Amino acid sequence: MTTGFLLLAGPALATEEVSVEELVEQAAGLAGEEVTVEGELVGDYGFRDDGWMWTQLNGDVYVDEPIREGGSPLGANTGIGIRMPIEFAEGLDPPGRYRSRGPVVLATGTWKYHDPERQGESFLEVEALVVVEPGRQLSEHADWKVIVSGALLISGAAAIGFARPRV
Amino acid sequence: MLIRPVGDDFRVIAFYLGRIFLVIAGAGILPLAWAAVAREWNPFGSFLLMIGLFALLGVIGVRLAPPESKLNWSHGMVVVALTWLIVPVIGAIPLLLSGHFGRPLDAFFDAVSGLTTTGLSLLGDVDHLASSLNFWRHMLQFLGGQGIILAALSIFAGTGGITLYFGEARDERILPSVTSTARFIWAVSVVHLVFGVTALGLVGWLVLGFDIDRAAFHGLMIFFAGFDTGGFSPQSTSIGYYHSAIFESFTSVLMVAGAMSFGLHYALWRGPRRAVFANLETRTILSTFGLTMALTLLGLAATDVFVSAAGLTRQGFFQILSAHTGTGFSTIPSIELAGWGGLAFGGMAIAMALGGMGSSTAGGVKSLRIGLTIKTVVNQIRQVLLPEHAVVGTAYHQSGRKHLTPNLIQSVMTISLLYVALYLLGAGMGLAYGIPLQAALFESVSASANVGLSIGVTDPSMPIPLELVYMLQMWAGRLEFVAVFSLLGFLYAWARGK
Numbered sequence: 001m002t003t004g005f006l007l008l009a010g011p012a013l014a015t016e017e018v019s020v021e022e023l024v025e026q027a028a029g030l031a032g033e034e035v036t037v038e039g040e041l042v043g044d045y046g047f048r049d050d051g052w053m054w055t056q057l058n059g060d061v062y063v064d065e066p067i068r069e070g071g072s073p074l075g076a077n078t079g080i081g082i083r084m085p086i087e088f089a090e091g092l093d094p095p096g097r098y099r100s101r102g103p104v105v106l107a108t109g110t111w112k113y114h115d116p117e118r119q120g121e122s123f124l125e126v127e128a129l130v131v132v133e134p135g136r137q138l139s140e141h142a143d144w145k146v147i148v149s150g151a152l153l154i155s156g157a158a159a160i161g162f163a164r165p166r167v
Numbered sequence: 168m169l170i171r172p173v174g175d176d177f178r179v180i181a182f183y184l185g186r187i188f189l190v191i192a193g194a195g196i197l198p199l200a201w202a203a204v205a206r207e208w209n210p211f212g213s214f215l216l217m218i219g220l221f222a223l224l225g226v227i228g229v230r231l232a233p234p235e236s237k238l239n240w241s242h243g244m245v246v247v248a249l250t251w252l253i254v255p256v257i258g259a260i261p262l263l264l265s266g267h268f269g270r271p272l273d274a275f276f277d278a279v280s281g282l283t284t285t286g287l288s289l290l291g292d293v294d295h296l297a298s299s300l301n302f303w304r305h306m307l308q309f310l311g312g313q314g315i316i317l318a319a320l321s322i323f324a325g326t327g328g329i330t331l332y333f334g335e336a337r338d339e340r341i342l343p344s345v346t347s348t349a350r351f352i353w354a355v356s357v358v359h360l361v362f363g364v365t366a367l368g369l370v371g372w373l374v375l376g377f378d379i380d381r382a383a384f385h386g387l388m389i390f391f392a393g394f395d396t397g398g399f400s401p402q403s404t405s406i407g408y409y410h411s412a413i414f415e416s417f418t419s420v421l422m423v424a425g426a427m428s429f430g431l432h433y434a435l436w437r438g439p440r441r442a443v444f445a446n447l448e449t450r451t452i453l454s455t456f457g458l459t460m461a462l463t464l465l466g467l468a469a470t471d472v473f474v475s476a477a478g479l480t481r482q483g484f485f486q487i488l489s490a491h492t493g494t495g496f497s498t499i500p501s502i503e504l505a506g507w508g509g510l511a512f513g514g515m516a517i518a519m520a521l522g523g524m525g526s527s528t529a530g531g532v533k534s535l536r537i538g539l540t541i542k543t544v545v546n547q548i549r550q551v552l553l554p555e556h557a558v559v560g561t562a563y564h565q566s567g568r569k570h571l572t573p574n575l576i577q578s579v580m581t582i583s584l585l586y587v588a589l590y591l592l593g594a595g596m597g598l599a600y601g602i603p604l605q606a607a608l609f610e611s612v613s614a615s616a617n618v619g620l621s622i623g624v625t626d627p628s629m630p631i632p633l634e635l636v637y638m639l640q641m642w643a644g645r646l647e648f649v650a651v652f653s654l655l656g657f658l659y660a661w662a663r664g665k
Contacts, residue, residue: 024500024502025502027500027503028472042294042295042402043294043402043408044375044377044378044381044385045376046375046376046377047376048374048375048376049376053376054375054376054410056294056402056403056404056408058294058403060292062291062292062294062295066292066295067266067267067291067292067295068266068295071292072269072291073266073267073268073269073290073291073292073627074269074291074627075289075291075626075627075628076288076290076291076293076403076626077292077293077294077403078403079294079403079404080404081404081407081408081410083410096294096295097294097295097298098207098295098296098297098298099207099297101295114472114473114474114478114482115478116473116474116475116477116478118410118478119412119475119477119478119480119481119482120473120475120477120478120479120481120482121407121410121478121498122407122499123410138295140207140208140209141209142208142209142211142212143209143212143213143264144212146212146213146215146216146264147208147211147212147215147216149216149219150212150213150214150215150216150217150218150219151215151219152219153216153218153219153220153222153223154215154218154219154222154223156219156223157192157219157222157223157225157226158222160223160226160227160230161222161226161229
């Protein structure tokens with residue numbers, strides 16, 4: 001997957017690379033550590049007045065095999081909250097949602113586990129961000145058989161509903 | 168002697184089911200319109216199919232009306248029990264066709280979970296789900312929390328309404344007629360909807376920095392799931408996604424409002440507010456919330472997970488409030504919740520099992536039953552300790568002065584024991600599949616009390632029998648057993664009656 005690197009912001013850091021799943025599973029053990037995680041940015045970009053941008057980084061099977069492209073539904077997402085200086089977000093493709101796969105990034109930063117300064121929130125404070133793969137649109141095909149079946153059922157219901165009852 | 172149901176019994180049931188299906192078909196236009204506006208054509212087709220099925224079954228049912236459509240108690244209970252089974256079957260169609268579920272049963276599971284306001288989910292990749300499908304999932308929680316029957320009663324009045332009303336686990340009539348009570352409940356909900364969505368949307372836009380349309384979307388979804396104590400969320404990290412104490416505060420207010428009985432809402436709107444705090448139910452829920460909160464915080468403090476008091480209080484308060492109100496939102500991942508042992512686990516499990524107030528959108532045993540049980544036990548002890556001929560007072564305050572009667576005590580004890588049995592059923596089933604006791608018990612209580620917090624047992628790879636048991640628990644727990652037993656009795660009479 002790691003083709004076409006684009007360093008967006010921040011210094012290059014030599015840190016331990018962990019998966020999002022490992023970070024969630026060993027959240028306490030990695031508290032305060034500098035880590036690098038790879039994943040897709042999903043949901044929203046929340047630009048706050050204090051200069052931080054918050055979003056979610058997912059590292060699950062759906063990053064490589066989105067359901068819209070034939071991937072199998074294999075359970076819940078695995079994601080973490082991340083925050084980065086607002087300037088890091090400039091030029092980022094929109095986050096992943098329905099019909100779009102968000103940018104896949106390598107995020108390097110400090111894992112804040114139940115951060116006392118944010119009343120116990122856990123998140124990755126990003127110090128460097130590299131876009132591994134830009135975001136892209138995912139195709140959606142309307143299923144005409146389903147639409148026609150639905151229209152027929154509604155027509156049938158209307159016909160029965162408005163038909164005069166037999167005396 | 169068991170009397171076998173005849174043709175007219177089935178036709179009366181079909182008639183009322185038909186009317187309810189037509190109401191649901193009408194409600195289905197909302198997600199259909201949403202899909203059209205968002206140009207989500209795949210979900211659009213599936214909503215059309217769902218509406219068509221509801222409408223067709225609805226008109227057929229209405230056409231089957233017998234000349235005299237008198238709905239008796241048994242019919243009403245059967246209608247309620249069947250409504251809560253059939254609506255999720257058809258309502259699961261858009262979920263199933265989305266491609267986000269591995270097997271049809273999983274989509275049905277999510278629809279049952281949504282409608283019963285539980286919040287457990289087997290949906291894969293919610294972070295890429297179509298917005299119209301997210302709207303439908305959350306709207307299912309709104310419909311289920313308010314009561315599908317209640318929605319129907321608000322629109323069509325008629326004989327038999329009282330049976331349907333009580334069948335849906337509501338035990339207080341706030342206004343003289345069922346229709347006016349139903350409309351009052353919807354009025355309360357609409358007012359909360361306007362204020363709730365506005366407040367959450369503004370926080371999302373102005374504080375969290377979301378685009379305004381996305382802020383409104385999040386506000387609407389979290390309102391549906393919060394006020395109806397459902398617990399679904401549009402992002403996989405639940406309320407933890409927002410990383411905001413203000414957003415959590417507004418969500419907490421909605422959860423509390425949802426767990427309050429509509430009688431209490433009425434008293435707060437119209438009646439003397441001071442009397443609210445004299446109610447046995449209010450005092451009970453405040454006491455149990457304080458107790459379970461203290462247990463959980465003590466347990467968490469002993470683990471050193473949170474290094475600051477502010478962190479411990481904010482995170483502990485939110486999880487315990489979510490558990491006690493039966494909502495199921497969380498700000499920490501389920502894998503971390505699974506690691507909570509000792510007092511913290513005990514506090515959470517007890518809070519989930521106790522639940523919110525009666526005639527609210529919350530599940531669990533309910534505070535009034537807990538209060539009455541405690542009062543009964545205390546009275547029994549006093550009776551033993553006092554002289555033989557002493558009379559122990561049986562009065563309690565609940566929207567006026569009332570008395571504990573043997574019938575009331577029997578009813579309270581029976582339902583409470585049935586909940587305990589339901590909790591043990593799922594836990595036993597989990598143990599049979601090799602799930603550790605703590606996890607099996609937690610997940611079982613969460614399903615039965617319609618909470619939705621999970622520590623990882625509810626997963627697409629879970630055994631089908633366990634999935635079926637959780638669905639049974641969600642269904643029976645939401646309906647508080649009476650309608651379920653009535654349906655079983657009706658089927659037995661059909662098979663063995665004369």
